[in-house]
Amino acid sequence: MFESVAPIVPVRDLDAALARYRRLGFATRAYDGPQRYGFVDRDSVSLHLTEWAGHDPLTTAASVYLYVTDADAVHASWRSEVEGRLGDPQDTPWGLREFAYVDPDGTLHRVGSPLT
Structure with a gap:
C-alpha cells in the first residue's frame, strides 16, 4: 500500500527556499545534519x-x-508573498480551477481545485 509521496526539489539556497515556503503557509524545518536538506509541509x-x-x-x-x-x-x-512568477487562476477543460507559480529556483507549482 502506498501511503504518501514527498517530491525532492532542488534549490540553490536552502535557507531562502525555507523562508519562501514559510511565507506561503508551509511549516518548514532544516535537516539536523551535515547535508543541506529541508522539509516543508502543509496539511x-x-x-x-x-x-x-x-x-x-x-x-x-x-x-x-x-x-x-x-x-x-x-x-x-x-499573491503578496511570492517571489517569482504567479499566473492567474483559470478554469481548465479537464475540470480544474488552477494557476501556476514559478519560484526563483525555477520550480513550477501548479495549484488546482475541482470545478464545482
Missing part, C-alpha cells in the same frame, strides 16, 4: 528540498502539482 502535502550547488533553474528545475480545496483562496493568499 497532507510534503516536499523535500535539497540544496544543490549545480542547480540551474533553466535546466534542472522541478515541477509539482498541488491539489487544494480552493485554488482562488490559495492564489489570493500567495
Whole structure:
C-alpha cells in the first residue's frame, strides 16, 4: 500500500527556499545534519528540498502539482508573498480551477481545485 509521496526539489539556497515556503503557509524545518536538506509541509502535502550547488533553474528545475480545496483562496493568499512568477487562476477543460507559480529556483507549482 502506498501511503504518501514527498517530491525532492532542488534549490540553490536552502535557507531562502525555507523562508519562501514559510511565507506561503508551509511549516518548514532544516535537516539536523551535515547535508543541506529541508522539509516543508502543509496539511497532507510534503516536499523535500535539497540544496544543490549545480542547480540551474533553466535546466534542472522541478515541477509539482498541488491539489487544494480552493485554488482562488490559495492564489489570493500567495499573491503578496511570492517571489517569482504567479499566473492567474483559470478554469481548465479537464475540470480544474488552477494557476501556476514559478519560484526563483525555477520550480513550477501548479495549484488546482475541482470545478464545482
